[in-house]
Amino acid sequence: MKRKTWSISSVSNLLIIVAIVVVVNLIGLRIFGRADLTENKIYTLSKASRRVVGNLEDRLTVKAYFTKDLPPPYNANARYVQDALADYRSYGQGNFLFEFVDPADEEKLQQEAQRYRIQPVQVNVMEKDQVQLKRAYMGLVLIFGDKHETIPLVQDVRNFEYEMTSAIKRLTSDSIPKVGFLGGFGTPDLGQDMRALTTALSKHYQVVPVSTLSGNQLISPDIGVLCIVQPKEPLDEWTKFAIDQFIMRGGKVGWFLNKVNADVQNSMASGIQLGIDDVTRQYGFTVANNLVMDINASMINVQQQQGFMIITNMVRYPAFPRILDFNTDQPIVKDFKELALFFPSSIDTMTPPGGQLEFTPLFRTSELTKIQAGRFDIIPMGQIRREDFNGGAKMLGATITGTFHSAYAGKQVPQPTDTTSVAPGRDIITISPETRMVVIGDGNFVQGQFAFGGTGQVLFLNSVDWLSQDSDLMSIRSRETTIRPLKPDISDATKQTVKYANMFGPPALVLLLGALRWTARRNRRKGGIR
Amino acid sequence: MHNISYIFRREFRSYFDSPIAYIVLMFFLMISGYFFMSNLFLLDQANLRTLFGIVPLLFVFFIPAISMRLIAEEKKSGTIELLFTYPIRDSEIVIGKYLAALALIVVLLLFSIIYAITVSLLGDMDVGQTFSGYLGLFLMGAAYLAIGVFASSITENQIVAFIVALAISFFFFILDKILFFVPLSLANILEYLAIEYHFQSISRGVIDTRNIIYFLSMIFVGLLLASHALSRRKGD
Numbered sequence: 001m002k003r004k005t006w007s008i009s010s011v012s013n014l015l016i017i018v019a020i021v022v023v024v025n026l027i028g029l030r031i032f033g034r035a036d037l038t039e040n041k042i043y044t045l046s047k048a049s050r051r052v053v054g055n056l057e058d059r060l061t062v063k064a065y066f067t068k069d070l071p072p073p074y075n076a077n078a079r080y081v082q083d084a085l086a087d088y089r090s091y092g093q094g095n096f097l098f099e100f101v102d103p104a105d106e107e108k109l110q111q112e113a114q115r116y117r118i119q120p121v122q123v124n125v126m127e128k129d130q131v132q133l134k135r136a137y138m139g140l141v142l143i144f145g146d147k148h149e150t151i152p153l154v155q156d157v158r159n160f161e162y163e164m165t166s167a168i169k170r171l172t173s174d175s176i177p178k179v180g181f182l183g184g185f186g187t188p189d190l191g192q193d194m195r196a197l198t199t200a201l202s203k204h205y206q207v208v209p210v211s212t213l214s215g216n217q218l219i220s221p222d223i224g225v226l227c228i229v230q231p232k233e234p235l236d237e238w239t240k241f242a243i244d245q246f247i248m249r250g251g252k253v254g255w256f257l258n259k260v261n262a263d264v265q266n267s268m269a270s271g272i273q274l275g276i277d278d279v280t281r282q283y284g285f286t287v288a289n290n291l292v293m294d295i296n297a298s299m300i301n302v303q304q305q306q307g308f309m310i311i312t313n314m315v316r317y318p319a320f321p322r323i324l325d326f327n328t329d330q331p332i333v334k335d336f337k338e339l340a341l342f343f344p345s346s347i348d349t350m351t352p353p354g355g356q357l358e359f360t361p362l363f364r365t366s367e368l369t370k371i372q373a374g375r376f377d378i379i380p381m382g383q384i385r386r387e388d389f390n391g392g393a394k395m396l397g398a399t400i401t402g403t404f405h406s407a408y409a410g411k412q413v414p415q416p417t418d419t420t421s422v423a424p425g426r427d428i429i430t431i432s433p434e435t436r437m438v439v440i441g442d443g444n445f446v447q448g449q450f451a452f453g454g455t456g457q458v459l460f461l462n463s464v465d466w467l468s469q470d471s472d473l474m475s476i477r478s479r480e481t482t483i484r485p486l487k488p489d490i491s492d493a494t495k496q497t498v499k500y501a502n503m504f505g506p507p508a509l510v511l512l513l514g515a516l517r518w519t520a521r522r523n524r525r526k527g528g529i530r
Numbered sequence: 531m532h533n534i535s536y537i538f539r540r541e542f543r544s545y546f547d548s549p550i551a552y553i554v555l556m557f558f559l560m561i562s563g564y565f566f567m568s569n570l571f572l573l574d575q576a577n578l579r580t581l582f583g584i585v586p587l588l589f590v591f592f593i594p595a596i597s598m599r600l601i602a603e604e605k606k607s608g609t610i611e612l613l614f615t616y617p618i619r620d621s622e623i624v625i626g627k628y629l630a631a632l633a634l635i636v637v638l639l640l641f642s643i644i645y646a647i648t649v650s651l652l653g654d655m656d657v658g659q660t661f662s663g664y665l666g667l668f669l670m671g672a673a674y675l676a677i678g679v680f681a682s683s684i685t686e687n688q689i690v691a692f693i694v695a696l697a698i699s700f701f702f703f704i705l706d707k708i709l710f711f712v713p714l715s716l717a718n719i720l721e722y723l724a725i726e727y728h729f730q731s732i733s734r735g736v737i738d739t740r741n742i743i744y745f746l747s748m749i750f751v752g753l754l755l756a757s758h759a760l761s762r763r764k765g766d
Contacts, residue, residue, distance in 0.1 A: 031739075039660060505563075
């Protein structure tokens with residue numbers, strides 16, 4: 001067949017076409033589109049982020065300090081960050097700008113990065129036939145007016161959007177969120193027992209003592225998070241009502257409760273009644289009146305008189321469990337490896353009537369536990385007998401999210417504690433908007449004498465952070481951590497059947513198909529011969 | 531168009547008239563089924579990630595087996611000369627044969643949808659992501675097949691065609707796994723050339739024009755080179 005103008009057999013024509021293909025690919029790298037087919041739109045900027053960036057009222061600049069030509073897999077992160085920032089920009093209505101800079105060769109940029117607390121990290125690079133360490137920058141800073149927020153290292157792109165959007169939110173909100181602490185009822189003193197904690201908290205929050213003991217006041221609506229840390233005396237009805245209505249208005253509550261009062265001096269412990277079980281049951285949980293002991297426990301020093309001498313011994317103390325089992329999908333304890341608790345009580349969860357609640361365990365003890373209740377001794381030198389520790393793993397921390405129903409629905413407004421004031425004739429809110437709680441079966445770990453471990457404070461701060469976030473940010477986080485397990489109730493027999501059916505079924509089907517076609521052809525051929 | 535469809539039907543039928551299609555399908559499904567099912571309940575995840583992990587490697591071996599005879603055999607038996615006497619363009623021969631082999635890959639993927647159905651019955655599978663993964667498998671298979679067709683067009687020995695296709699396919703397969711060992715200046719280019727890099731991007735559940743352009747380019751260049759090789763031979 002004759003070709004008129006050009007022929008595919010010509011090498012020069014071929015090269016031209018290949019060159020065009022290369023150019024098309026290069027252009028395609030700059031002009032591109034994406035369609036996210038995943039159910040939760042994991043790879044698309046979430047509605048929450050779009051809204052946050054779309055509501056910017058002033059210019060927000062992102063300066064990304066990224067070393068050029070990073071080796072894989074870091075280069076993929078850089079590309080992801082670039083794509084994500086471009087997405088933010090497209091929803092930013094002109095108020096979101098970003099630029100990429102490489103501080104590698106520029107002293108000035110390095111100092112600038114340093115000022116924003118962006119440190120270079122060491123990455124392995126193959127150069128001239130040997131593995132070399134290279135200093136790489138992979139951080140960025142968001143600048144908004146005279147404020148800035150830093151993301152010092154983008155290591156895992158899965159929570160990049162979360163970090164970005166929460167940083168933008170922090171930059172653009174003009175009020176410091178308030179965290180309230182319930183006072184009275186034997187709760188620890190903010191200025192003394194919890195000083196280290198309140199100091200750390202006050203970097204991001206305004207710490208406010210909350211008292212419900214005078215007048216007929218409810219909890220101030222500008223408080224976002226209320227922490228109830230280890231009361232030792234029963235709460236009165238008015239206080240419970242105030243907390244209830246706080247929740248019903250969308251307030252977030254962190255419960256840090258021990259239901260055991262440990263008297264270290266006399267080595268005795270006894271359960272305490274806080275009178276709140278009827279209320280918390282309505283929110284889907286109760287903290288049990290017990291002490292959970294775990295063989296996996298912290299060591300303590302015990303002094304002992306032996307003849308003339310006082311000997312100090314290190315002993316394992318089961319009443320101070322060491323927690324190793326964390327639900328690392330939950331942002332509060334995501335990076336936790338270990339946590340020391342002190343005289344903790346276990347948490348029971350239940351679904352209250354009509355409630356739409358979701359429970360997420362945070363951590364639990366080992367399987368080897370011993371549950372004590374009533375009045376009992378807590379002498380450290382007691383023999384630890386393994387066979388006594390058969391209580392099984394106990395949940396000591398959990399989060400609850402959803403819409404809560406009031407414990408006071410259909411009831412009278414209770415009498416204020418201060419008897420001179422009158423119960424207000426106000427309406428009782430009976431159902432809360434979407435809100436959340438953290439429940440920890442221990443309130444000791446945040447207090448001076450026990451807060452030596454360090455992770456306890458992190459747990460508390462993370463809990464407050466998590467509680468104070470708005471649901472926008474949570475939706476980004478939870479979207480990214482969705483795991484899709486198989487149905488839990490598949491029987492072993494079904495599993496075996498499914499397994500072998502899928503292994504041998506399809507090949508058998510092919511064989512059958514082949515046999516059918518072969519027979520058909522043979523019959524046809526026979527027919528043809530006749 | 532008519533010529534392409536003629537070549538297509540002729541080739542596709544011959545796959546199923548000979549044992550090739552059945553052998554390829556059976557072994558492919560046995561291996562992928564084994565790897566997929568052996569840890570599905572262990573991982574306890576309602577997705578096809580294991581399948582999408584093993585199939586790229588299987589394709590490297592199976593697709594050259596599908597494509598090796600396409601042109602090489604006709605060259606050897608001389609029937610290609612017969613084809614040349616018809617008013618059919620070289621590119622039409624190549625495209626027709628390519629589409630026939632591609633149809634076999636589609637049949638293969640249709641069989642493997644049984645796995646997807648199984649998983650969706652056992653748990654809450656992300657359908658969009660799975661669909662995207664299958665699209666990725668199809669595009670990746672199509673790219674490997676274009677390499678195979680090219681390999682088959684440059685020789686009249688099927689074994690040679692198989693080995694050449696395997697070598698080129700393996701090269702594109704391994705590219706993104708050896709990036710650590712290459713100088714930085716090359717790494718980004720090699721990564722872009724790597725087939726699996728683009729497949730993985732799609733199998734996450736995101737259809738990106740950059741990946742699509744890459745696969746279409748691979749297919750186009752492969753078929754172009756095959757047509758070129760065929761036309762050169764005729765010129766001899």
